[in-house]
Amino acid sequence: MKTAEIAQRYLNYFEQNDHTIVPSASLVSDDPTVMFTIAGMVPFVPYLTGVVPAPFPRAADVQKCIRTNDIEEVGKTARHGTFFQMLGNWSFGDYFKEGAITYAWDLLTKSEADGGLGFAERDIWVTVYETDDEAAALWQKIAGLPAERIQRMGKEDNYWHTGQPGPGGPCSEIYIDRGPAYGKDGGPIVDDNRFTEIWNLVFMQDLLSDVRSKVDFDIAGFLPNKNIDTGMGLERVAMFKQGVENMYETDQVRPVLDRAEQISGRTYGASHEDDVRFRVIADHVRSSLMLLSDGVRPSNEGRGYILRRLMRRTVRSMRLLGVDAPTFPELFSASRDAMKSAYPVIEQDWDQISTAANAEEATFLRTLAQGSTILDLAVEDTKKQGSTALAGSEAFLLHDTYGFPIDLTLEIAEEAGLSVDRDAFDSLMQEQRSRAKADAKSRKRQLADVSVYGDLRALGETEFLGYNDLETESRVLGLLVDGQAATSASEGQVVEIVLAETTLYAESGGQVADKGTIVGPGFVLDVLDVQRPVPGLISHTVEVRQGRVAVGDTATTVVDAANRRAARQAHSATHLVHAALRDTLGKTATQSGSLNRAGYLRFDFSWGQALSAETRTEIEEIANRAVQESLEVTTRVMSLDEAKEAGAMALFGEKYGSVVRMVDIGGPWSRELCAGTHVSTSAEIGLINLVGEASVGASNRRIEALVGQDAFRELAAERAIVSQLTSSLKTPREQLPDRIAELAAQLKAAEKRIAQFEAKERAGQVPALAETATRVGSHQFVGQSVGEVGSADDVRELALAVRERLGSDAAVVAVAGVAAGRPMVVIATNDAARAAGAKAGALAKIAAGVLGGGGGGRDDVAQGGGADASALPAAFSAIEAELRRA
Known part of the structure; x- marks a missing residue:
């Protein structure tokens, strides 16, 4: 039985039993403090708590979910998946325990021919909360289960809550016995591998006020209504009905695994390590596909970071299977074909989804190349220092800054004969997680904030x-x-x-x-x-x-009438810019985010490259032509289906109710679903001035524009600047670009000549600086300040030249300068000095400490700086003192 058929049987059964069928909510949670929809009950929380009256007494759904707390376990067990689907039936003050148990038993045991799921009664076990005598009695009454197949468990297993203040209650879990080959007999209390949970019936009756842990919480009282919240894992049911060993081998996931086999030339089932990699790829590609289909885009924060991590773990796993070339076009296509019957939006939005996925893979492949270069240098430096372990801080930098996977760092280091200081790396990772956890906790709303x-x-x-x-x-x-x-x-x-x-x-x-x-x-x-x-x-x-x-x-x-007028202008202008973009770039250039406020708009759209100046001008002209034509702006309220039939654009990743508001500007030319405020005619917008265009991700661009009076003021300011330039340069306006280019070339040539003169002057200082060398311990030592300099490069050049002039005897050169009022010192040591124990990096730290700053670097050349230029003589003295101790 295919996964989609199981889901449809479930919905058909509950629809026949007077449940309203509710479409899945987005994976992107409506709650700004929660990244994803992590459980089937999340969209129903307002109804379960009574904050919002439920629009129906009973409902059923198939809810898309994402959980990332067990991401490291994906592929290693039969049950851990990042994306999964929960079958749920809900009662809001209607039926309670007896109804929930009756429906569950009936659907599970009814024959497939009669529309049920056809599980054998002898294979079903249940658990109930340790004090829930009522539920235990109902299972015996309704299902005829013998007492030994009704097991009692405590809060850890059979009391359900979200982990936050809110609804909760005792639950009854339904298990399927997989048979003796999978473990010991005795029910789920003995072996939860052989006895696998597929359905949890939550008898939601309590309002929790303080949740300290899974088993430690305070119950403030009862909910306004006794509710039913059930969740049956669709992938787990598919495992049983398809006779496969794990969720990765079910029909909606296995095609990606098979395609990875074909690409890599390796065989699933031949090696445990490779099997885990195949399963990670299958899970992560499907999870990424579903997140992309709900409008999430790869980034370095929030939801985008989770998506990026999933996609990069996929690339890494393919690499471990021996594939370095791009694979997303094939892997994501396989997942699309497996999922599109259940979620048609995937095929409808495929161009945007595939563009974003392929761009992220290309970006990460470049990152891997860049990270490999950085890692090679780190390995080389580690060997030069005589160490056998790469610093944990280096591995963490590669991971945190460049997104370079730690297992790849371990692999390359091992090939070079080095280990990695994992304790230091893990410590830094834990610090980062603690910071992130503390930040997330500080942003969580307590239930009271909503209740x-x-x-x-x-x-x-x-x-x-x-x-x-x-x-x-x-x-x-x-x-x-x-x-x-x-x-x-x-x-x-x-x-x-x-x-x-x-x-x-x-x-x-x-x-x-x-x-x-x-x-x-x-x-x-x-x-x-x-x-x-x-x-x-x-x-x-x-x-x-x-x-x-x-x-x-x-x-x-x-x-505020003036502010509202300007905001209306900006919002309507956003629709015009969107339509102009699609006219210019094609239908794939669709909105992925926007911000409208009085006089200003920011518009993000799907596109993989910068817009040329000519394209920007064309977009601006089309939008302003629409303003000039005084197009009528009309709004209509209708059903979502009617709006789509009329050709209204439903923005990718947005969530809409069953009744929507459609905004037309010039009829079908600009037709979008939108609840914002708008002008009556496009002429009221006045003027649109595009002032910026930049990248906001691998496959997204951002346009910024000023609108109305703000646009006019910006153009007036630019006109004033042009007027000043024409007057100052005594050049007609149309000749300004050539004249400015000519002046820039002259300035560049002059700067080059000045640099040559300065280099010659610095070279002349070298002999005099070298002659100041004194004997400090076993070293020749130069410690001199050259006064004001242009940059640290000038000081570094002098220090290296003086070091060369001092020959092969042990020499330490410290040259200081002052740039923009701040002192800096560069220290250079030769081979003999380093052999005698003088390390430039350590000496730079000492000098910088005296100057009130920081410093460091390699053993041969290093730099430090600070804030107190008057302390330079003391800094040189500190270096001398250290050399005498060496």
């Missing part, structure tokens, strides 16, 4: 009236002070305020929040921010400028 909106949301959705009006009278429904409900707020306090209606736009879709005020009898509130903390609710962060505001007060929202 406080529950009572407010229960009063209904906040009505946004700002499309047509800038002011509206409303009523204060609630106040939050420091995240806690309050009845009033006084002058000087910063609070959140929730109203029944508002004209103030909440930040979304790239458009920043409105500016404005909220006024009422005896109070004035300055609006600092407007957000949607939970679906359907708009919250205003305000500072009480005057008076006192209380729950129940009448309040009028007043939008």
Whole structure:
């Protein structure tokens, strides 16, 4: 039975049992403090907690999930996968334990011919929470399971929560006995390899206030409703129904593994090490594909970093299989063909997905080449120093800065006859993880931050009236002070305020929040921010400028009209720039991010190379021609399917509800789904001035533009600069480029002549500096300052020249200079001096310490600096003292 068929059987069964079928949410979590959707219940948290009323009493879904905490275990076990799919059925205050157990048993044991999954009753075992007598009794009553196949476990196994304050409850897990070949008899309590969990029924009834660990938490009380949250691993069910040993061999994953076999020429099943690599490739390619399909792009932070890590681990694994050439075009195509029937969007957006994947692979292959060069130099230096171990700091630098895998560093070092100081490397990695963990923890919202909106949301959705009006009278429904409900707020306090209606736009879709005020009898509130903390609710962060505001007060929202006008201009201009880009570059140049605020727009789009000046001009001309033509801007609210049929662009990676707002500018020329505020005609935009274009990733570019009056002011400033240049250079405007190029060439030639004169002058200083050499211990020593210099290179050149002039006897040369008021010293030692124990790097650190700075370098030449030029004589004395001790 194919994986897609299992999923469809599941949905069909629950649809026949009066469940609303809900499409999968994006892998990108709506919660800004959580990177990914890590469990099937994540999209339903607002309903499970009662913060948002559930739109249906019962539901079922197939939810895409990503977990990366076990990434190092991927490929090593049968069960660890980065991307996986959870089959779930949900009840929000409808059925509870009896219903959940009945549905699960019926679907699992019903024959395949009757639409079930056809598992043998004799192979099914269950566990329940240690004190849950009710669940144990229901399993006996409904399924007829004997008592010995109903096992009790504690909180570690049979109490479920998210690890954060929020919903939780006892659970009952369903296991399949894989048979004697897989381990000992006795049920999951004895061997959870032979007895493999496939379905977890969570009886969600508790509200947890403080979670200290998996088994240590406080229960604040009961949830408003007793809910059911179940999760059945689709890949695990597919393992059993397809008779394979692990999830990597199921029909949606195995094709990538097979393609890696063909490319590498190696055989899956012939070697444990290679098998792990094949499974890593299969998992990571599919996981990367699914993240790319939800709009994530490789980067060095957040979600993009996780994606980049998955993709680079894939490249590394292919390299270990003996393949150095690009493989993503073939591997990702294999995964696309395996997944597209379940997720058609993959094929629809294939051009963008494949472009991003192939560009990342090309970038990393270049990184590997660069990292190999850096590592070769580090290996050479290590050998020169007589060491047999590459410093852990060098390995960490390669890993952290260049993305160079540690196992590749180990491999190359071993080939060179060196080990790597893994203890130091692991320590640095742990420090980094600790910093990242502390940062993530500091950004996590406590449940109270969201749950406080529950009572407010229960009063209904906040009505946004700002499309047509800038002011509206409303009523204060609630106040939050420091995240806690309050009845009033006084002058000087910063609070959140929730109203029944508002004209103030909440930040979304790239458009920043409105500016404005909220006024009422005896109070004035300055609006600092407007957000949607939970679906359907708009919250205003305000500072009480005057008076006192209380729950129940009448309040009028007043939008800053000038700011809103400029923001509307910028947002509509963004749509014009998008359409102009697609006209110029083709349909693959689609939006991947944007920011609109008064007078300014920033637009990210999928494209792999810089735009020429001519292309930028063409885009700007097309967009401004649309402004000049005064195109009508219309908006319509309709179903998502109707909008797509009308040709509206649904932006890649964006999430939309079943009802959407479609914005047309000039009819179908620009037709996008958008909830932002817009002008009535394109002429109101005034002017669009593209001021920048740059790379923001391997396959993404960013355009920045000024709009309206801001665009005019920028052009006026440029005109003033041109006017000043024409006057100063006494050159007509059209001849300015040639004249400036001519002056630049003259300046470059003059700088070259000056450099030659300065080099000649420095060369003349060498004999005099060498003559100052004195005997310090067994060394000749020169310690001199040459005063003001242009750069450290000038000082280095002098120090090396003096060292050569002193001949083969042990010599240490310290030459100092001052650049921009800051002293620097370069120390050079010859072979004889180093043999006698004088190391330039160590001496540079000593000198720099006296100067109030830092320094170091190689044994033959090193540099230090500081802030106190008057300390140079003391720095030379410190070097002399060290030489005498040597």
